[in-house]
Amino acid sequence: xxxxKRTYHHGDLRNALLMTALDTLVTEGLDKVTLRNxxxxxxxxxxxxxxxxxxxxxxxxxxxxxxxxxxxxxxxSELKECESTEEYRYxxxxxxxxxxxxxxxxKALFRLMFGDVxxxxxxxxxxxxxxxxxFVCMEGAVQKISGVDFASHSAWSIVHxxxxxxxxxxxxxxxxxxxxxxxxxxxLDI
Amino acid sequence: xxxxKRTYHHGDLRNALLMTALDTLVTEGLDKVTLRNxxxxxxxxxxxxxxxxxxxxxxxxxxxxxxxxxxxxxxxSELKECESTEEYRYxxxxxxxxxxxxxxxxKALFRLMFGDVxxxxxxxxxxxxxxxxxFVCMEGAVQKISGVDFASHSAWSIVHxxxxxxxxxxxxxxxxxxxxxxxxxxxLDI
DNA sequence: ACCTGAACACCGTTCAAGT
DNA sequence: ACCTGAACACCGTTCAAGT
Numbered sequence: 001x002x003x004x005k006r007t008y009h010h011g012d013l014r015n016a017l018l019m020t021a022l023d024t025l026v027t028e029g030l031d032k033v034t035l036r037n038x039x040x041x042x043x044x045x046x047x048x049x050x051x052x053x054x055x056x057x058x059x060x061x062x063x064x065x066x067x068x069x070x071x072x073x074x075x076x077s078e079l080k081e082c083e084s085t086e087e088y089r090y091x092x093x094x095x096x097x098x099x100x101x102x103x104x105x106x107k108a109l110f111r112l113m114f115g116d117v118x119x120x121x122x123x124x125x126x127x128x129x130x131x132x133x134x135f136v137c138m139e140g141a142v143q144k145i146s147g148v149d150f151a152s153h154s155a156w157s158i159v160h161x162x163x164x165x166x167x168x169x170x171x172x173x174x175x176x177x178x179x180x181x182x183x184x185x186x187x188l189d190i
Numbered sequence: 191x192x193x194x195k196r197t198y199h200h201g202d203l204r205n206a207l208l209m210t211a212l213d214t215l216v217t218e219g220l221d222k223v224t225l226r227n228x229x230x231x232x233x234x235x236x237x238x239x240x241x242x243x244x245x246x247x248x249x250x251x252x253x254x255x256x257x258x259x260x261x262x263x264x265x266x267s268e269l270k271e272c273e274s275t276e277e278y279r280y281x282x283x284x285x286x287x288x289x290x291x292x293x294x295x296x297k298a299l300f301r302l303m304f305g306d307v308x309x310x311x312x313x314x315x316x317x318x319x320x321x322x323x324x325f326v327c328m329e330g331a332v333q334k335i336s337g338v339d340f341a342s343h344s345a346w347s348i349v350h351x352x353x354x355x356x357x358x359x360x361x362x363x364x365x366x367x368x369x370x371x372x373x374x375x376x377x378l379d380i
Numbered sequence: 381a382c383c384t385g386a387a388c389a390c391c392g393t394t395c396a397a398g399t
Numbered sequence: 400a401c402c403t404g405a406a407c408a409c410c411g412t413t414c415a416a417g418t
Binding site: 034035036037046047050055056 | 390391392393394395
């Protein structure tokens with residue numbers, strides 16, 4: 001923040017841009033995440049980012065990768081070794097709650113991770129790794145309960161759909177959020 | 191297309207803009223749906239749309255409303271009077287297939303209907319009506335099977351989540367799509 | 381009432397040039 | 400290798416002016 005920079009900048013412009021973009025996304029929303037604005041906030045010229053990212057979408061993909069890493073962490077925090085299938089059902093239910101809560105607490109980031117902004121762009125390796133890891137974490141809990149193919153897709157779908165519908169204002173939850181999530185996901189019988 | 195226009199334009203510029211926008215969205219993608227481009231394609235000046243829509247998002251909300259109307263039609267086509275709960279289960283399964291197929295066949299439109307582009311903007315009355323009608327159609331089938339609150343939210347979530355994950359390239363389906371959708375949604379026990 | 385033309389303040393991206 | 404300044408081709412939106 002104060003020393004050992006200004007060699008040509010602080011030496012790690014790529015990471016600085018990434019952090020500025022993430023922070024801006026979270027605090028100000030996606031439409032404030034322009035390459036020019038991020039560059040300005042980071043203290044470099046508008047053309048500087050192109051030395052580190054192919055284009056704007058490449059930056060956004062990397063921000064989304066950070067998001068998936070956070071989601072993975074939120075999910076894996078719920079994963080514990082259990083002794084019964086019933087206990088693993090509870091773990092899975094907790095993961096569902098964590099998933100939806102993550103989406104609500106990180107609306108703009110969640111939308112970026114899954115939404116149209118990035119959907120048709122080439123994904124970086126780090127994006128693929130982190131995104132896959134998040135899903136695999138959930139899949140792990142499912143497999144402790146059911147060996148059936150598609151069971152994990154089913155669990156992911158219901159939780160992702162619920163998160164999306166809430167985040168995009170198609171469903172508004174009244175009453176206790178955790179309780180509501182458990183009620184809705186309870187209908188999943190794997 | 192040829193006669194009775196040029197009063198000042200063809201008299202129904204609002205609708206013409208809407209249709210041009212929908213067509214452009216479907217055939218060329220969201221990033222080609224700029225107000226300037228739509229105006230040009232419709233044959234009017236770049237400022238003309240502002241006589242009919244407050245801003246760009248107001249146009250997009252209206253396009254989304256058309257999308258919901260189409261989705262409602264796709265879902266309601268599956269709704270029939272049945273004599274047993276088991277038959278209604280099959281109807282609901284068909285609706286799930288129709289929902290996901292609609293999403294896949296209308297990617298850009300589906301993303302617009304639910305996605306971030308519109309999420310934080312004020313919704314028009316027609317949007318609210320059409321969006322609600324689509325959901326109510328599905329809810330109707332659910333209520334023939336279960337009287338439990340949240341059961342319809344659960345059905346909507348799993349189907350919407352699956353559609354979203356496929357459309358946004360997080361899941362790629364191999365094999366027969368209809369079969370896959372039925373396998374995944376089968377875990378819903380309402 | 382409905383539309384145009386010009387203007388303003390933004391974008392993403394490129395490219396020669398500087399250190 | 401990393402960054403700057405200026406330029407190009409776009410945006411959304413506003414506003415005086417025309418019919």
